[in-house]
Amino acid sequence: MADKPNTFLGVNVINGFTWPRHVLDDTPEKLQSFQIRDDDVFVLTYPKSGTNWARELVRNIVCEGNKEKVKEDYESNPPGQLEFADNWKKYDNFSREKPRIMMSHVPVDVLPKQIFEGKGKVLFVMRNPKDIAVSFWNFKKDRKLLEDEKWDTFFEAYLRSDNIYIYLLSVLYGNWLDFNLSYYEHHRNKKNFLFLTYEEMKLDHKGCVIRISDFLSRPLSEENVEKVVQNTSFSNMKVKNPISFQMKGEIRTFPLLRKGVVGDWKTRFTVAQNERFDAIYNQRMEGSALAKQIIFET
Template identity: 70%
Template structure:
């Protein structure tokens, strides 16, 4: 045991996270010693002030920043629960012209999750150069591979309105057993407003990207609400961005393959610690926040939203209902 410890206060108890070191540090798994509470929680990993899931190792942010980008790489970049898997499926459908057999074969041969998890960056690095790599990624702007900002690769960045985003995020987090405060809606709402929220808060994650990089040629910014309002139009925008023109028939096939009903029927799941544990699609609607936010929470969030978004270009594109 290396002696490295991170201490986080979790309500009335503390957990202590120990990292076992071995000759292959990237494969090490954390052990947890709990005190004052019988429930075992996975905890989080804070690296240079940013809060990551425990599957992100201490050296991963640096490794990702220095990741070698290929010219035809496509990064699907989002704050978690913003339509990541939907967008990834859109991109892959476009690259494979809506051919389900080719898409299925690619998914079976490359069943990789977010590039920031574990040693996924190594696995992506080893993929064949014969076809573009499509990489799901949730990282702050200072961790995105630096070569992207030099114009290499392309980024499809999707932003979801922060109220719906939070409701979806909570429904995901409440069963993950990271922190107790993520299990109940009210405490997760409070946590989401702080900078130490898992993956940071919505504002700190999205604003630096959009305000500073929205006009870069290798960035395409879409919103979840735009994708819901004009599914086909967004498919065509991604086609144009990736320089992948499709026939009308192929476009219609991509739209069909990536409809919510079609994707839900395929039952996509998240593989968490090697096991399928969570259906990734829940409702796929805009405005679901109204079923969860109290009046007081709405008023408080709106005040913070107005303050953080005042004068930003992003404010013009956010829709809380359609």
């Protein structure tokens, strides 16, 4: 194993946990006491698990597939994750005329406490960790956010579960296993949580639209279901969701979505890396109900 895995440029370590630099020192504590409204919808994921796609599914369902209403909601909602900068304050002042749709990657001990009391609803999306690794690496490499852009170096850091020290900060928001297991094992049967996988959303897009709309108590007509499916197709989403980064004084725009396929890990994982990963994964997932939900190829 490499002595010093690559470093993600721009991070903030708060109480030993690795956050993006946009997260302020007091944000985790503030979020725990964030006041929840009954119609709040949280789109919660580990990074690179289909967060923006899931949020657009929710937004389109709330707007019944009406493109003008979707556009209005997109423009009025604060950008980025709930935990970034002062976004939580912006949401606190958000209009009560429509639901707040908030996306976040916060671990279970930072999520607002009122959610565990049954207030609001949480759409929790999981994706297989091999595809996440490749997606995360490409995301950072393309945006020049790594000191060392080699896949092998990133892979070594991704395997680590003790992502505490500054020289191990190539994986934000902790370890995939810790993050997902802590939510799924303890909250999968809660009425205000719906757990889906990215792979389910790819294989049965329409079925997941219906499941989410039922979960949100916002049933859709067949016509509106089709509108939502069309609006949130991968091809439409990729065109509509660019993101800008300032790099060396130059503003560059990248698509938020890249390939959107299941099994892309095969393009990077060597046989040896796959065997090492499987050994760790299978050991940690033994006896877990989550193991049956995660698929690595279709």
